[in-house]
Amino acid sequence: MTHELQLDRLGKTFQNGTPALDEISAHIGAGSFVALLGPSGCGKSTVLRLIAGLDEPTRGRVLWPSGRAALGFVFQDPTLMAWASATRNVSLPLDLAGRPAPEARARALTALEKLGLGAFAESLPRELSGGMRMRVSIARALVASPDVLLMDEPFAALDEFTRSRLNEDLLRLWAERGFTGIFVTHSVFEAVYLAQRILILGGRPGRLVADLTNPAPYPRGRDYRTSAGFNALAREILDVLEGVSG
Amino acid sequence: MMRALRVILPIGLFAALIWFWGWAVEHWRIPPFILPPPRAILEVFVNDAQSLLGSAWTTFGITATAFVLAVVSGTALATLFASSRLAEAMLSPYAVTLQVTPIISIAPLVIVWVGLDQAWLAVLILAWISAFFPVLASATAGLKAVDPNLRDLFRLYRASFPQTFRRLLVPSALPYLLAGIKTAGGLALIGAVVAEFAAASGNTNGLAWRILEAGNRLQIAKMFAALILLALMGILIYAVLSFIEWLLLHRWHGDTRSRA
Incomplete structure (x- = not known):
């Protein structure tokens, strides 16, 4: 299931008064x-x-014509929990959604394998290279099958x-x-x-x-x-x- | 070779100092009420073992209780600060004031309030005040040091506060908190000793009281014995807390081997 979205004259001025965005309008197809x-x-x-x-627009809005989508987000940094294994990092969205632990773990392992990290499931972030950490981050964003x-x-x-x-x-x-x-x-x-x-x-x-x-x-x-x-x-x-x- | 020296050298130096101490006392005929020979201190340990160990146990019990109270209350207040800026703005000036006021100057007041017949309670309160602030400060710093992106990620997945607390805030703050806890362990002992001095009463019966008592009777060897027990207790507390820190953190926080 994929979702389209509509940016409707989106504008943002930061709290300190700095204008960040003028009117942005665009339709992004499913x-x-x-x-x-x-x-x-x-x-x-x-x-x-x-x-x-994660932020509220000052003007305009984000529209979801086919309903609010499930989102995945990949940050500029891998943004991993340093204390948790690759698998535990990837299963986070499922854990937070209250999925049973065995299911979350199995899906996390599948997601890691898809990104070629099957052998590093139990590794901690500091034991991985920069590229591998980013793969873990992508696996985490995809594990809950987001629409966007x-x-x-x-x-x-x-x-x-x-x-x-x-x-x-x-x-x-x-x-x-x-x-x-x-x-x-x-x-x-x-x-x-x-x-x-x-x-x-x-x-x-x-x-x-x-x-x-x-x-x-x-x-x-x-x-x-x-x-x-x-x-x-x-x-x-x-x-x-x-x-x-x- | 180097490792062996690291063990042998401090022990060798210790033995040499003890020997010189004994020799100097005899050679310069230093009276025992100024500096007793090491042998006399050893004799005190043997003869007064029961009263010294009893006092050590009292001091240790109060220190440990104050420490646990400080960890629990400091962490709880830090959590409140982390979840409400208003609470922090309202309460943190009082916490800081309590911390910067020398503990010895509050002691007489606390003793008057709880009553000299309950001097142990005054000692406990003062030791708790001493140990409380480093826990509060480190836990607050740790809770604020959470990666803002991870915070956003938890928001994105609509994590509840208990989920965020357990899965993100506690592990993020742990290295900071443990550093504060290590400081708090030492300060709880210092607070307990200072309070016992201030109470200066047989009701407290701890090691500091033994030091005062021995000093009044010019039993300097006994003073030394109590002093040595306090130092050992301080070392023990530090070692145990360092071990706990290592246990909890070495895997993800220890050496930074990375695969390039």
Whole structure:
């Protein structure tokens, strides 16, 4: 089950009076993969937090035409409980929802195996590499089968190789599970590789400056990263971003 | 080699000091009411074992009770502070005032209030006050140091307060709390001894009272014996609390081996 959502003239001014977001309106279709792209400080993460309900908008609202969706959230840091094993970290959403412990554990193990971490189920976060920790974080976000997966620059701190591996894994999971994906990034290439649609935010306070579609079909293999279509779209986005900052 | 030296050197130094002490007392003819020889202290331990150990037990009982009370009440108040800023704003000035007022200056008042016939209760209250603040301060700091993203995650999954408390707040605060608890153990003992001195009454019957009593009678060897017992008790408390800390934290908080 996937959910569409509607951002209706969303605006946010922080408590200290700093305006963060101007009027953002967009419809995000069920099961789509959308990238929110823009320079640092343009309010991308704020949009994500408003969608997640972690912050309240000052103006406008987030609408869920087909009912409030179950959400998964991946932060920029893995945000793991340092004292708990990978399995216990992943089973957290199920534990909090009151699922029986054996079921939660079994589903957590399956989620870890999906991300290639079956052998590290009992490892503590400090025993894992940065990329592995991020995989645990993704497994946790997906374990309760969310309708919408929100990701806030999840791979920004990782090396290029790990990052592209995780991008491929993410697309594979999206194809399998069919959730609606909203991915915040400041990497043009990541946005183009992952998304069907790229919303470009810019300015202070942040506003929507472009809404681009990426028609390239999935699965997108490694070759796509070096294709003409990829480069043309990246070029177009870079031009838009140039215009915003200039 | 290095490890063996680490054990041998302090023991060797101790033996040398004890030997020099005995030699110096004899050589310079230091009167026993100034500095008794080590042998005399050993004799006190043997002859007065019953009264010394009884006193040690009294002091230890009060220290341990005050410590447990401090841990429970300090953690409880810290939890209240963490869940209500208003409560913190209202109560924390009083907690700080209680802490910065020297315990010895409150002692006479507390003793008057509870009555000299219940001096043990005054000692318990004063030891508790001494040990309370480090627990409160460390638990409050620990509860505030929770990763804000994890807090958001718990909110996102609509965790109840008991769930958040047990699964997030307690484990996050634990390293801070245990550091405070270690300090509190030592301070409970200090508070108990200071209060016994202030009460200066046979009703309390603890090790500090033995020190006062022996001092009044110029039984310096007995003073030393009581002093040594207090030091050993302090070391024991610290060692036990350090072990508990290691037990609870070494797995996820210990050495930072990581797979690159």
